[in-house]
Amino acid sequence: MNATSACPAPEKVAERAQEILSAILVDPEFAAFAAASLKYDEDWTCFSGAPVISKWDLESDKGPLLTEGLRASLKAAVYEMTGDEHVAEIPIAIPVDETTHAMIAQPQLLARIAERVGVQVIHQTDQEHTDYTTGDYTHTAYTVAWGTPPERYWIDHAEAQRRLDILREKYEAAGFLKMGQAHTFDFAAA
Structure with missing residues (x-):
């Protein structure tokens, strides 16, 4: 787990994350970015991400999940204030983390938006933390910025x-x- 004690005050992170998200939402390429991220739906086949959501349905859940993935801009705010990628990898819930993967899969659009907004997108699989817990640093900063996380x-x-x-x-x-990383199907015999 990263050292959340090295993180800036949650209130400061929340304020900056709100500014970042507001700038992203008004970016001239945001609509294209959102459409591309949501189009990623057939590639959202992950056995251990969004399926942890009760009665998961991509069609009805993808829009709200995109919102939550964008709110993970808390990580960009932490990075901006600390300059430390490891510290910026604050805990994110598993389904939200999976959604950030769909967003990162739009590299050209995301890079241009991030450059115009003036932020670094922070996400590296071997450093990510999906150990989000109610009451932790992420929960506190999120609550200050947007209210209680869904x-x-x-x-x-x-x-x-x-x-x-x-x-x-x-x-x-x-x-x-192996959580979808192998199967027992012999297609030749089928």
Whole structure:
């Protein structure tokens, strides 16, 4: 886990994250960026991200999840104030983290928007923290910026792990192993 004690005051991060998000939303390429991120839907096939959401439905959940992914701009605010990529990798809920992957998959648009807004997009898989917990640093900063995070998407890490265990059992029963990284299907025999 990163050292949240090295993070700036949540109130400062919240204020800056609001400014960053406001600038992103009015960027001339934001509509194209949002459309491209949401179009990523068929590639959102991940066995261990958004499926931890109860009664998950990409069609109805993708818009709200995009909003939550954008609110992860808290990471950019922390980075701006600390200059430390490791510290900026604050805990993000698993479904929200997966949504940021869909956004990052639009590299040209995202790079141009980030440059105009004057921020660095912070995300590196081997440094990310999906151990978000209600009451932690991220929760505190988010609450100051936008109110209470929607529990549908900001699922505490322990609960997400419990749900992943349930999914793992169901996937294995259907022939999907290692959380979808292997399967038992022989297409030639089918």
